[in-house]
Amino acid sequence: MSISRRKFLGWVGAAGLSTTIGKSATAATNKQFTGYPKSFAILHDTTLCVGCRSCEAACNKVNELPKPDKPFTDLSVLDTKRRTTTEAFTIVNKYDNPKDPKNPVFYKKQCNHCLEPACASVCFVRAFTKTKTGAVIYDSSVCVGCRYCMIACPFEIPTYEYDQVLTPRIRKCTMCYPRVIEGLLPGCVEACPMEALSFGKREDMIKIARERFRKHPDRYVDHIYGEHEMGGTSWLYISGTPFKELGMREDLGVTPAPQLTAGALSSVPMIVGLWPVLLAGIYAVSKRKEKIAQSEQKQALTSASDKEKPDESEIEEES
Amino acid sequence: MAKGKSLRIGAGIFVAMIILLIGFIGVFNVTALSKAPDDTQPIMFRPDIITFDNMAAFGKLEKTKAIFLHDQHTDALEKKNKDCFVCHKTEDGRMSQKFMRLKDVTRGELTKIYCDNCTKCHKEMIAAGEKAGPVKCDECHKERPWIQSSRVPMGFDKSLHYRHYRAQENKCDRCHHEYDKKSQKLFYAKGKEGTCRYCHKEKTEGDGAEKVISMRFASHLSCVDCHQQMREKKVDAGPLRCAGCHDAKEQLKIEKVKHVPRLKRGQPDNVIIKTGDKKGRIARMERVPFDHKSHEEYNDTCRVCHLASLESCATCHSLTGPIKATKNGKEITLETAFHKHGHQSSCIGCHESKQQDKNCAGCHAFMTKTRQQESFACLRCHMIPLPERTGELSTTKAAKMARMMPQLWKETFGPIYKVNVPKTVVLRDLVNQYEPAEYPHRKVFDAMVKKMDDSKLAQYFHYDDTMLCLGCHHNTPAAGKPPRCANCHDKPFNENNLFRPGLMGSFHQQCLGCHQKMGVEKYLGCTSCHKERKKGS
Numbered sequence: 099m100s101i102s103r104r105k106f107l108g109w110v111g112a113a114g115l116s117t118t119i120g121k122s123a124t125a126a127t128n129k130q131f132t133g134y135p136k137s138f139a140i141l142h143d144t145t146l147c148v149g150c151r152s153c154e155a156a157c158n159k160v161n162e163l164p165k166p167d168k169p170f171t172d173l174s175v176l177d178t179k180r181r182t183t184t185e186a187f188t189i190v191n192k193y194d195n196p197k198d199p200k201n202p203v204f205y206k207k208q209c210n211h212c213l214e215p216a217c218a219s220v221c222f223v224r225a226f227t228k229t230k231t232g233a234v235i236y237d238s239s240v241c242v243g244c245r246y247c248m249i250a251c252p253f254e255i256p257t258y259e260y261d262q263v264l265t266p267r268i269r270k271c272t273m274c275y276p277r278v279i280e281g282l283l284p285g286c287v288e289a290c291p292m293e294a295l296s297f298g299k300r301e302d303m304i305k306i307a308r309e310r311f312r313k314h315p316d317r318y319v320d321h322i323y324g325e326h327e328m329g330g331t332s333w334l335y336i337s338g339t340p341f342k343e344l345g346m347r348e349d350l351g352v353t354p355a356p357q358l359t360a361g362a363l364s365s366v367p368m369i370v371g372l373w374p375v376l377l378a379g380i381y382a383v384s385k386r387k388e389k390i391a392q393s394e395q396k397q398a399l400t401s402a403s404d405k406e407k408p409d410e411s412e413i414e415e416e417s
Numbered sequence: 418m419a420k421g422k423s424l425r426i427g428a429g430i431f432v433a434m435i436i437l438l439i440g441f442i443g444v445f446n447v448t449a450l451s452k453a454p455d456d457t458q459p460i461m462f463r464p465d466i467i468t469f470d471n472m473a474a475f476g477k478l479e480k481t482k483a484i485f486l487h488d489q490h491t492d493a494l495e496k497k498n499k500d501c502f503v504c505h506k507t508e509d510g511r512m513s514q515k516f517m518r519l520k521d522v523t524r525g526e527l528t529k530i531y532c533d534n535c536t537k538c539h540k541e542m543i544a545a546g547e548k549a550g551p552v553k554c555d556e557c558h559k560e561r562p563w564i565q566s567s568r569v570p571m572g573f574d575k576s577l578h579y580r581h582y583r584a585q586e587n588k589c590d591r592c593h594h595e596y597d598k599k600s601q602k603l604f605y606a607k608g609k610e611g612t613c614r615y616c617h618k619e620k621t622e623g624d625g626a627e628k629v630i631s632m633r634f635a636s637h638l639s640c641v642d643c644h645q646q647m648r649e650k651k652v653d654a655g656p657l658r659c660a661g662c663h664d665a666k667e668q669l670k671i672e673k674v675k676h677v678p679r680l681k682r683g684q685p686d687n688v689i690i691k692t693g694d695k696k697g698r699i700a701r702m703e704r705v706p707f708d709h710k711s712h713e714e715y716n717d718t719c720r721v722c723h724l725a726s727l728e729s730c731a732t733c734h735s736l737t738g739p740i741k742a743t744k745n746g747k748e749i750t751l752e753t754a755f756h757k758h759g760h761q762s763s764c765i766g767c768h769e770s771k772q773q774d775k776n777c778a779g780c781h782a783f784m785t786k787t788r789q790q791e792s793f794a795c796l797r798c799h800m801i802p803l804p805e806r807t808g809e810l811s812t813t814k815a816a817k818m819a820r821m822m823p824q825l826w827k828e829t830f831g832p833i834y835k836v837n838v839p840k841t842v843v844l845r846d847l848v849n850q851y852e853p854a855e856y857p858h859r860k861v862f863d864a865m866v867k868k869m870d871d872s873k874l875a876q877y878f879h880y881d882d883t884m885l886c887l888g889c890h891h892n893t894p895a896a897g898k899p900p901r902c903a904n905c906h907d908k909p910f911n912e913n914n915l916f917r918p919g920l921m922g923s924f925h926q927q928c929l930g931c932h933q934k935m936g937v938e939k940y941l942g943c944t945s946c947h948k949e950r951k952k953g954s
Contacts, residue, residue, distance in 0.1 A: 104422060148929055150943065201933050283910070291943075292929065293922025298910045309916050313785045316759070376430055383423050 103382070133213040133330060137232035138278060139300035140287060141307055142206055144337040144344065145317055146294035149176055149190055149204035153286035153295065157188045157208075160274060160285030179345070182208060184257045187271040188286060193344050203337065205344040206286070206295070209234065209255045209271035210324060211332035216355030217247035217256060225268070232300065232332035233273035241268060252328055252350055273332065300332060307336045329354025462567035464667075465489070465659035469531065475524040480558035488658045501645065501657075504534075512642050514634060571636075571662040573613075574717045576674040592639060601626045608683050611727050612720045679713060682727070686710040692799070694735040694751060703799040711873065724762050730754060758786065764798070768874065776868040777875065779931035780888030797878055836883055836897055838862045846903050847921050851947035854924075862886075889927060 155170035157163070163185050168175055176192040188208035195203045215234045218226035225241040228234050243266055248256045259266040274284035282288070287297040296306055307322045323341050324331040327350050335341065342348050465488035472478055494503055505512050506519050513519050517534050535550070535557070542549035551557045585591045590605035596616075597604050617635040621628065630638070640655065640662075647654030660667050688707045692700040712722070719727060726732065734754045753763075760766035772781035838859045845853035865885055869875040879885055883895040890899035902923065909919025918926060928946070931937075939945065 146926060146930075148933075200936070291921055291925045293909055293918045293926065296910060298912065298915075302912065302915055306915060312787070315786060372433070376433065379426060380430065383426060387423070 133300060133332070134228075134230045134232070136299055137230060137332065138273075138297065139232055139303045139332045139334055140273070140284065141296040141303040141334045141336065143294050143296070143307075143310070144203050144205050144335065144339075146292045147190070147204040147206065148292055148294075149173065149192055149202070150291065151175070151190055152289040152291060153206055154186065154188055154190060156285035156289035157271070158186070160277065161187060161272070163187070176204075182255055182257055182270065184259050184269040187269065191345065193339070195339060196343075197338060203339050203344060205335075205337075205346070207255075208286075208333070209273070210253055210328075211271075211273050212328050212354070213330040213332065214328075214354035214356050216250040216252060216328070219356035219359075220246040220250040222246075229275060231273070231275060231278050233275040233278065234332075235272055235275050236268055236270065238265075238267040250355060252347065252355065300334075303334050307334060310336065326352040328352070329357070458563040461564050463488070463564060464566070464568045464664040466564065466566045466568065471527060472524065480554065481560055483557040484561055484564055486564075488660055491658055503538075510646075511638070512645060514637050514641075567665070568659075568663045569665050569668065571668070572717070575677045575680075577671065578680075579674050579677045580672070591643075596629075610682055612718060614720065615726055679710070680719075684709060684713075684727075690755075691731070692751075694731050694737075696735060698736045700736060700751070702795075703801055705798045706800060721767075722762055768878075771872075771874055775934070775936055776872070778934035779865075782934045783888075783891070783927070783930065794878065797880070836862075836886065844924065847924075848950070850950060851943065852950050854947040888931075 151170045151173065158166070158170070166185070176190065179191050180186075180189045182189055188206060190204050190206045193203045193205060195201055211228075211232055211234045213228070215226060215228055218224075218228060218234060222244075223240045223242055225237050226234055226247065227237070243258075245256075245258055245268070247268060248254075248258060256268045256270045258268055274282070274286075277284060283297055287295040296303060298306075304322060304325060311318050311320055317338055318336055319338065319340055321336075321341070323335040323337070323346060324333055329352065335346070337344060340348075463486060465486055467485040467487050469483045469485060470478070490504070491501075494500065501512060504516055505514065506517065507513065508519050515521075517530050522530070532554070536552045539549040539552050543552070581592070582589075589607075589610055592613075593605060593610040594603040595606045595609060596602075613635060614632055616629055617632040618629070619631060621631040621634065623629050641657060644654040644657050648657070656662050656667070662668070686709060688709050690705040690707050692702045692704055713719075716722070730751065734749055734751045736751055749757075755763055756765045757763040758766055758769060761770065769786070771777065840857075840859045842856045842858045843853050844856060862885065865888070869879060881895060883897065886899060887893075887895055892905075893899045903920055906918060906920040906923040907914075909922055911917065911919075917923075932939075943949075
């Protein structure tokens, strides 16, 4: 009986170990998601952008956002570095151009609509969805307001309506999902007079970018930002100045955010499953040792008392 | 038996723990950015840093390289009325650039020369109660990251060359020389002068009698020594301190001669560049008449085009590869030598860099920076010669040559712009938020024509009266009546014409792009071209 229990513990241990060794770290996600086929993307060519803020105005109009203090025609706004807010889903920032100091570089910032969004992977109520158009959209009706998405986003894009007491929402660019499914262009793209924003299939946008590199190799940094960053994004950028100088992170790597935590998450079931078994095993082993020791002690005692018994009888006999 | 089992289970637990640990390390593999060390010492930029790494020739260095500030020492000696010879020995009336020695020595001797002489002087000064440099090994041999070099390379441009030529009373042999292998001596060969770098390379090459010292040694040996000797004779001479040549600010103080007379080395005024090579192979393209004299004016040194020697291009380059296996001309055919993009020594590369000029970039920035496969522009260089009997120009050999020469191009084929350019064009295709834009077409055209006045290059290549039109009316035949913009530029992001911008994009890219490139700041805002449309109209 006792031997079979030991064997049982051994089998469980072996089974647990084999699961840990055999599984790869990517087990928790799809291997490499390269985006929905024929999904859309927007290519932002910073060499063409003139910083007119037409995109900001269009975004404000399309999303029915409150009017800002300064009108969109006021270009003095560009002198300070801004970030996205609950009332501005996109902003244009101005950066120095070391190549041509008279013509500064403008970089439009908004949600990059990752192919494998970090915000969606951390959201435990599934308020974020990566749609087939490429847009990452948000459903406020299920949101519990944990703001994990804000922490998860490597681009620091989602914003939270702290001033709304009863119905606070996460706010960010929608890539004009409602317009795109109707066959319209996203607001900012339609408004851009310079066509610094191009809209189309993601493959085509990459083709356009490469064609521009080929035609004007001296004008561009030979890299499409967003092609592989964080596993790829639906907003792509090309630029004449290094992306780092435009305040864009170059340390993100090419691994999608969900995959970064896949290793840790895949070990969770193992810990949950195996840990009690191991602890129970250790407990059982020590218990068993105790039991054996006890029984041995008892046996020793009984054998000792057996030897002593004749003496007692002798004494009895004597008395 | 029971002991063995528990041991096995213990080992199992141990292995499981290790695997778990490895897993966790993998998870936390996202490394934090390491902090940059903050140096409190302010960074000092100097043009006179000499790093002592002579020992590297003997193998691995035992100590950190010592940094030596040359000008600091020169100045200190000057204050004490001492000259260069405190540290530098002379041989045959020439000052050695090496420290306290004339020739290369062994490792031990070298160490002794530096350590003894440096510390000897420093110790003497300290004994006299003066401030002096280190006397211990590690005070010299230590990292000093706060001292950084601001040295800029020095060039001997045409102006400086002319000033030396004048000062040396036209005696080229003071600097120029050749090497005679038989007598193992330097001699002056008239008419064979070239730039120093043809022989004196980046690093010293060869050994013994065949040794060719590096450009760095050669220039300091010639320049500094000569300046030193001149000063001794109380003649005004060039700098002796490092900063005099290698400091950016000091360089600006060097006097420039405005009109440098042409260098005399027997070079031709005009050349007909043959398209064949020395092995008799032909390229079939027409020969290229080349105005050598004019091109001399545009460049500061012959070396811009004549990379390795002052001989003809076909000496090193051939139709199918190199003739001489030179290090630099390797595998470069004649075709590449003349046409390579982005290289200052090739015709096209240099002309292309001229297109970056503010006056040209408006149109040229938009043009593809790769070679056009079928280009009528080829014929502007590879000219089809005029028929043999064209008036008096064909009578003599010299005149025959002149027939093809660029000086005559302006008279014979110079641009005359007679195109019927409309005065204004109203762009009303996109009226929405703004009123139609009025484009002062003729004003722009005339301005562009005027900008070419000063450039022989521009005039030559924009020979046809419709040539200028192609800047905006691209991808269309050069003709008086180009197609309308909207014929090709339609709605944006058309999958059938992926690389073609839409109408609004193309207008703005063309107009604003050109204004930006040419520095036209007047027309950069929206309302400087089209007025805002009033609501309800």
